[in-house]
Amino acid sequence: MAVGGGDERTAGATCAVFVSYASQDGAIATTVVETLERSGIACWIAPRDVTPGAFYADEIVHAIDAAKALVLILSRNSADSPHVLREVERAASKRHPVVPLRVDQAPLPAALEYFLNSSLWLNASGADIARSMPKFIAAVRVAIQTATVMPRGSAPSPSVRPTKKTTIIAVSLIGLVIAGFAVDRLPKRTTAAVSVPAAAVSAAASAPTASTIPEKSVAVLPFVDMSEKHDQEYFSDGLSEQLVDRLTNVPELRVPARTSSFYFKGKQTTIADIAKALSVAHVLEGSVRKSGNTLRITAQLIRVDNGYHVWSETYDRPLDDIFKIQDEITGAVVTALRVHMLPTQQPAAQENMRTENLEAYDQYLQGRQSFNQGNTAGYQRAVTAFRAATALDPNYGAAYADLAVAQFFLANATTDIPLYERALAAAEKAVALAPGLAASYAARGFVRAVVRFDFAGAQVDLDKAVALDQNDAGVLHQSATLLAAFGNLPAAIAREENALALDPLSAEICMRLAFFVVANQQMAPARLLYAQALVIAPNSVRANFNLGELKLLENQPEQALAIFRQTELEIFSLAGQAEAEYSLGHLEVSRRILEQLITKHEMSSPYFISRVYAWRGEKDHAFEWLERAYVQRDPGLAWVAMDPRSRNLRGDARFSALLRKMKLLE
Numbered sequence: 001m002a003v004g005g006g007d008e009r010t011a012g013a014t015c016a017v018f019v020s021y022a023s024q025d026g027a028i029a030t031t032v033v034e035t036l037e038r039s040g041i042a043c044w045i046a047p048r049d050v051t052p053g054a055f056y057a058d059e060i061v062h063a064i065d066a067a068k069a070l071v072l073i074l075s076r077n078s079a080d081s082p083h084v085l086r087e088v089e090r091a092a093s094k095r096h097p098v099v100p101l102r103v104d105q106a107p108l109p110a111a112l113e114y115f116l117n118s119s120l121w122l123n124a125s126g127a128d129i130a131r132s133m134p135k136f137i138a139a140v141r142v143a144i145q146t147a148t149v150m151p152r153g154s155a156p157s158p159s160v161r162p163t164k165k166t167t168i169i170a171v172s173l174i175g176l177v178i179a180g181f182a183v184d185r186l187p188k189r190t191t192a193a194v195s196v197p198a199a200a201v202s203a204a205a206s207a208p209t210a211s212t213i214p215e216k217s218v219a220v221l222p223f224v225d226m227s228e229k230h231d232q233e234y235f236s237d238g239l240s241e242q243l244v245d246r247l248t249n250v251p252e253l254r255v256p257a258r259t260s261s262f263y264f265k266g267k268q269t270t271i272a273d274i275a276k277a278l279s280v281a282h283v284l285e286g287s288v289r290k291s292g293n294t295l296r297i298t299a300q301l302i303r304v305d306n307g308y309h310v311w312s313e314t315y316d317r318p319l320d321d322i323f324k325i326q327d328e329i330t331g332a333v334v335t336a337l338r339v340h341m342l343p344t345q346q347p348a349a350q351e352n353m354r355t356e357n358l359e360a361y362d363q364y365l366q367g368r369q370s371f372n373q374g375n376t377a378g379y380q381r382a383v384t385a386f387r388a389a390t391a392l393d394p395n396y397g398a399a400y401a402d403l404a405v406a407q408f409f410l411a412n413a414t415t416d417i418p419l420y421e422r423a424l425a426a427a428e429k430a431v432a433l434a435p436g437l438a439a440s441y442a443a444r445g446f447v448r449a450v451v452r453f454d455f456a457g458a459q460v461d462l463d464k465a466v467a468l469d470q471n472d473a474g475v476l477h478q479s480a481t482l483l484a485a486f487g488n489l490p491a492a493i494a495r496e497e498n499a500l501a502l503d504p505l506s507a508e509i510c511m512r513l514a515f516f517v518v519a520n521q522q523m524a525p526a527r528l529l530y531a532q533a534l535v536i537a538p539n540s541v542r543a544n545f546n547l548g549e550l551k552l553l554e555n556q557p558e559q560a561l562a563i564f565r566q567t568e569l570e571i572f573s574l575a576g577q578a579e580a581e582y583s584l585g586h587l588e589v590s591r592r593i594l595e596q597l598i599t600k601h602e603m604s605s606p607y608f609i610s611r612v613y614a615w616r617g618e619k620d621h622a623f624e625w626l627e628r629a630y631v632q633r634d635p636g637l638a639w640v641a642m643d644p645r646s647r648n649l650r651g652d653a654r655f656s657a658l659l660r661k662m663k664l665l666e
Contacts, residue, residue, distance in 0.1 A: 015042040016144045017099075018067035020087040022077035028103055029073050032136075036071075039137050039559070041144065064090045069097045069143040076106030085112055097143040101136055134563055135538050138531040138547075216341055217254035217280040218301070220244045222265045227290040234362050235322055236288040237262075239297070241365075242330045243284065248471045250338060256280065257473040257503030259372060263536070275304040278504055282310065284337070293319045299333050301341075311336055323356055355399070360392035364399050371406050374507055374533075374540030375568060379410040397434025400426045401443040408447055412635060413541065413569055415604035420451045420635065431461075438469035442478040449482055450635040455663055458482050473503035477512065486664055487641035489520045507537035515546055518553065519642045526550055545572040548580075552615075553644060557583035571601050575608040579615040590616065602628075607636035611645040623654045630658065637662070 017036065021029040033043045044063040050056060064070065070091035078084040091098055220243045223236040240261070247255045256278045264274050271283050286299035300312035313336060317325045355361050367385030370378045386403035390396055404427035411419035427444035434440045445461030448454040462479045469475055476499035483492035496513040503509055514529035530550065533543040548563035557580045564576030574597040582590035594612050602609065610625035629637040640646055641664050649655045659665035 015044040015063070015067055017041060017069050017071045017140060018044050018064050018087070018091070019071040019073065020078070020084050020091075021073035022075065022081040022084055024077040025073050025075050025103070028075075032071065032073065032101065032133075035133050036137065036140065041137070041140060060087065061090060064096070065094055067091075067096060069099055069140065071140060072098055072100040074100040074102040074108075075104050079106050079108055079112055088112065099136075099140050099143050101132070134544070134547075134566065135534060138534050142528070142531045142535060213275075213279050213281050214254050215281050216252055218247065218282040218284055218337065218341070219256050219261050219274060219278045219280045220247065221274065221283060221285040222262055223286040223288050223297070223299075226287045229290075232288050232290050232295070234358060234365075235295070235326070237365060238361060239286075239288070239326050239329060242326055243333060246330055246334045247337065249469065250334070253341065254280070254502075255471070257506065258368075259473070260503045260505035263505040271302060271307075272304055279501070281305070282341070284333070290319065295319050295325060297325075297329050299329075301337060322358065355389070355393040355396045357393040357396075360389040360396055360399070363389035363392065364396070364402070367399070367402060367406065371402070371409075372507060372537060374511075374537040374543065376410070376413040376541065378539070379406055379413055382406040383410050395433055397430050397437055397440055400430035400433060401437065401439040404430060404443040404447055408450065408635070415571070415601065417604065420447075420633075423447050424451055436468065438465040438472050438475045441465035441468065442472075442475040446478040446481060449485055450638045451633065453630075453633065453638065453662055455482070455485065471502060473499045473506065473509065476502070477506075477509050480516070481512070484516055484519070484642050485638050487659075489516060489642055492516050492642075493520060505536055507533040507540055507543065510536065511540060511543040511546065514543075514550075516642075518546075518550055519644050523550065523554055539568075541568045541572065545569070545576060548576050549644075552576075552579060552583060555583075557581075571597070571605045571608055574600070575605075575612050578612045582616050603632070605634060605636065606632055607634040607640075611643070614645050614649055617648065619649060619652060622649060623652070623658075626658060630662065641665075 019029055019033060019036075029045070033045050036043055044067060046056070046060060046063075049063070050059045064087060070088065072078065072084070072088060088098060220240055222240045225231075225233045225236045241258050244255060244258050244261060247253060248257075260278055271285075275281070275283055281304060283302045283304060284299065285302065286297065289296045289298075295317050297315045297317070298312070299315075301310040302308070303310050313332070315329055315332065317328070319325075355364070363385045367382045367389065370381035370385060372378070383403065383406045386399050386406055389399040390403060393399070404423045407419050407423035407426060411417065411423065424444075424447045427440070427447045430437070430440035431444050441461040442465040445458040445465060448461060449458035459482060462475075462482050465472075465475045466479050476495050480492045480495040480499060483489075483495060493513065493516050496509065496516055500506070500509045500513055510529050510533040514526040514533065517523075517529070518526045527550065530543055530547040533540055534547070537543065544563060545567050548560045548567065551557070551560035551563065561577060561580035561584070564573055564580055567573040567576060574593055578590045578593040578597060581587075581593060594609070594616075597605075597612065598609055606625045607629040610622045610629060613619075613622035613625060626637070626640070628634075640662075641659055646655070656665060
């Protein structure tokens with residue numbers, strides 16, 4: 001049986017989703033439909049929306065065909081249902097994305113598993129389904145928006161029209177999400193037919209096409225460890241990362257950052273899907289195999305549009321000096337790719353950002369992976385790993401640079417004030433150890449700005465970082481942060497868009513760009529970007545909180561309140577709830593929550609307190625707490641020039657005076 005309904009009941013009406021479920025799960029399906037429809041997602045549900053007297057099977061088929069996506073209530077009951085299988089198969093045949101919500105741990109039959117990609121299931125088993133709904137709704141929105149085509153002759157409101165570049169990036173990101181809910185379960189890294197639904201092609205006229213994808217572009221996929229014992233993963237990952245670093249510095253060659261390329265590691269995704277998501281014309285992949293005391297490294301460059309192998313090579317090397325082998329193979333591969341793709345160019349020199357200590361390097365990679373989770377636990381694991389890397393190799397500049405940023409975000413999440421100074425010390429150490437490394441200056445520039453309010457020093461550092469490596473997504477990301485702090489939103493958005501183009505699967509960059517476009521009153525692209533950030537990093541605290549703030553700005557306080565109540569960090573949760581309750585007209589409830597926020601966090605987060613007062617229209621109290629935030633060097637104050645919460649304060653002379661005191665205004 002299927003569910004999917006909405007407010008439209010007329011024959012031939014198109015609804016956003018068709019929800020497939022077994023009859024035994026009717027209560028769950030009804031709850032899901034009600035939740036989706038309250039969020040503005042139109043559904044079609046049987047038997048509710050079956051036309052009286054119509055042939056039931058025909059109605060089901062027509063509803064699936066007309067829907068933009070299929071939502072699957074995945075359970076033991078649906079796994080055993082031939083009706084559900086036929087509905088999923090029908091959606092797959094129409095290239096509609098399938099968004100599964102798993103409600104128990106029943107094993108899947110092979111026939112159903114064929115159409116699903118377990119890596120992106122929304123798992124609500126063993127928990128209150130309602131708690132899973134915000135993330136589930138976000139995933140459904142991303143899926144259905146790929147098929148949303150504006151009526152001919154219509155145009156978005158000027159106040160929310162995204163820039164052309166933001167639209168292109170957002171649409172390409174949607175393609176990745178749809179690829180995650182793979183329609184055809186294909187062997188790993190095959191060049192067979194793509195699994196992105198055809199609906200994604202018509203999502204918008206500005207979606208990336210073969211003509212807009214740069215010819216001189218290549219994604220480096222993680223090399224596969226094919227050794228019998230699978231004990232060479234550190235080498236294969238290191239080789240892949242070094243190739244990314246070296247190729248990034250080849251002029252005119254576009255290379256997505258490591259975060260994006262490594263996102264696909266271990267996933268059942270086709271090369272065509274990967275290339276589409278990363279907007280590249282070529283893919284470099286390879287393998288590492290250890291046999292006795294010999295390493296065999298195979299690399300191949302594939303042109304995506306026709307599957308043609310442009311170049312391939314096999315290297316056999318004695319297993320003696322791992323890093324020497326990595327350097328040699330990297331040099332050989334880069335030279336070969338330069339000959340085939342950019343015969344007139346030479347790679348620029350870059351300071352080696354690696355260590356000779358294998359264990360330190362492994363800790364460094366673990367730290368980067370943990371940081372990308374975007375929550376307190378991830379930041380803590382990242383700090384632990386980066387500290388371990390620097391303990392194992394005290395001269396590891398790149399590890400100190402990442403440690404600085406990770407310590408800042410951990411301090412921000414835990415209100416561990418002394419950790420801010422340790423972040424600055426780590427950044428200073430990174431510059432001292434690796435003065436030729438762009439990431440060192442980017443880290444110090446970011447921390448200088450948000451911890452010390454040393455915006456002039458931050459400008460010098462970040463300008464130098466960009467000069468050293470203008471193709472480093474992380475460098476551009478931190479540089480965009482400073483531009484936003486100065487209130488130069490158009491420049492900040494443009495630079496963050498460039499960062500996202502280089503690293504389209506970075507939840508951090510995605511989330512920050514959304515924050516900037518919201519401040520620039522571009523709500524539509526922000527919704528897409530936050531949804532994408534939460535697909536990549538579902539536990540990202542700031543992405544969830546900022547999505548709640550977006551709901552408030554869009555006059556949806558009930559939805560915002562639901563998000564804030566589930567926010568992991570108490571500061572974010574209390575501040576958000578106080579604002580949402582005020583917007584709902586619950587003035588006394590808002591006041592009590594604000595008092596709780598002040599009692600618990602006046603020493604650590606005066607800026608958040610000022611934001612709540614500003615939202616409540618209490619300007620004098622807002623400026624009082626802004627002054628305390630300045631005295632206490634609250635890092636949140638660095639955003640005051642562009643923060644939407646400060647919009648109603650900007651006409652006040654006290655606001656300009658604060659910006660001048662912070663040297664954010666001449």
